[in-house]
Amino acid sequence: MSSRKSMETPYTVSTYLIQKLHECGVKHIFGVPGDYVLGFYDQLIRTKTLEVINTCDELAAAFAADAYARVKGSMSKYIRLRRYSLSPNENIGKRDLNP
Secondary structure (H helix, E strand, C coil), X not given: XXXXXXXXXXXXXXXXXXXXXXXXXXXXXXXXXXXXXXXXXHHHHHHCCCEEEEXXXXXXXXXXXXXHHHHHCCCCCCCCCCCCCCCCCCCCCCCCCCC
């Protein structure tokens, strides 16, 4: 018998989140790769399930996601994955699609 290690990638929290986002109809992720999300971004690139749109800062990502949602007639949600997540732009994109 040969002892071979499995070459499969492990099922991680990132894998789960990407799978669930895809199941909910998410097609694009707007954001800024940084220290706290590099593992998640690596998984996004490997899976090729969602298109990643990088921006230069969090405010640009929030505005881009909001504009994309308004043009497409869908919803957007801005989420900051940082240690101290206090930002004046966290309410961008929160709107009622059924006026």
